[in-house]
Amino acid sequence: MNADRATPQAIRQARTDNPTMRERDLAQQLGVSEAEFVAAYCGISSTRISARIEEFLMDLEGLGEVMALTRNESAVHEKIGVYDKPIAGKAAVLLLGEQIDLRIFHKQWVHGFAVEKTDGETIRRSLQFFDAAGEAVHKIHLRPASNLEAYEALVAKLRLADQSQEVELQALPKTEVKTREIAESDVENLRARWNQMKDVHEFVGILRALELTRHQAIQAIGEDYAWQLDTGSATTMLEQVAEAKVPIMCFIGNRGCIQIHGGPIENIKLMGPWANILDETFHMHLRTDHIAEVWAVRRPTKDGPLTSVEAYDADGEMIIQFFGKRVEGNAEREDWRNIAEQLPRLMRNAA
Structure with missing residues (x-):
């Protein structure tokens, strides 16, 4: 130590x-x-x-x-x-239960x-x-x-043989936030690949191929595919889907695990900087004062376009992501899309 x-x-x-x-x-x-x-x-x-x-x-x-x-x-x-319903893979382990839904990056x-x-x-x-x-x-x-x-x-x-009270730690590199200006050709390439998406999971491969961060891509893609919302829109959206009883998917993750809720939400409680969901089997706690940007993002799929609401911190790292809940092979719910599209957009200062 x-x-x-x-x-x-x-x-x-x-x-x-x-x-x-x-x-x-x-x-x-x-x-x-x-x-x-x-x-x-x-x-x-x-x-x-x-x-x-x-x-x-x-x-x-x-x-x-x-x-x-x-x-x-x-x-x-x-x-x-x-x-329940575990699936082991080389890159990730999946838990696909009705209640506990995880993507585990076991390395x-x-x-x-x-x-x-x-x-x-x-x-x-x-x-x-x-x-x-x-x-x-x-x-x-x-x-x-x-x-x-x-x-x-x-x-x-x-149980391991080593039961010492100290741990050997290894510093992990902070995710690089690229600051280079994106060339017009990069944007054209991004839009071409984006247009060809058949599944939202292809997005990660596009970012890797173009050496872009998620945040860079949504900033560059254009307002027909991604538009910036008011920073309070995540809370507004939670209140609206709870009132309308629209089932959603809520993704929160870190470098080792992504955890997903799929279903309706009911009890929204705002306490200081925290926005909370306090339901019987699902609790979520979100530090709204950490949110620097909120975006609505539309991605093409074989089942039609899917819309997400995503919150980012000041470093451009995604904090939380929401979709409307749906069954694979079905189109996006119209009630979810209507809520996402009508959230207040960021009011930019006039020049």
Whole structure:
């Protein structure tokens, strides 16, 4: 461990001194990663486990009902359900359950812990996974209905010999935000490829081929395909789809996992900078003060155009993305498209 970083003992003392502070916030205050914070309790309330999801993918359904949590710096996605319908692939692992829907980029899963916290007479158990830099990529929280026996068997199966209270971290390169001016030929190439899309998943390949970021592409493509909205439009959209009972898809992700909700939303609560969805099996928390830009984006597909609403931070990184929920092979819902198209556009200052 770097001599300048807080020791496991110092981390535990800080927790004792700040019993009500969120661990993620306390870790940031101490200048350590969340993985280092959790590791400081190895042998006390946490256990090092393998983070290789291919080793335990087929065991997750046995846990029964749990809560899946994926977050980035600006948004949190919490979903209650069962880890069923897994599909293992070379680049990604998919969970395609009715409730828990994940895209897992397993090469980013480096550190794993089983964590048990005592809250009064209640023991809260979770499996927590982190990338090489110690940033959380995904967490699985047990619930009262979870299968405790299956959980204990899984922890025993995945337990590592190394149970030290320190972790070796590796700095990960920050996603490069390209600042070069896009040439007219680049825009023509982008529009030509965009016009030929048959599936929204082809978009990532287009960006890779043209060496563009997602943010660059939507800025350059033209207002027939992407138009900038007022920064409050994400909240406006949530309120409107809840009122109209329009089922949506909500994507929140990080470098190691994307978590998806598909269905209607009901209870929207605005609390300070946070916009929250507080439904029975789905909670979402969005820091609206982190939103620098909101865009409506239209992509061609074999089923007709699909419209998304996307929020970006000041670095051009996508925070959250929404689509109307639909079944593959069907056209986009008109009620969703109408809401997206009628959201207030950004009012630019007149020259």
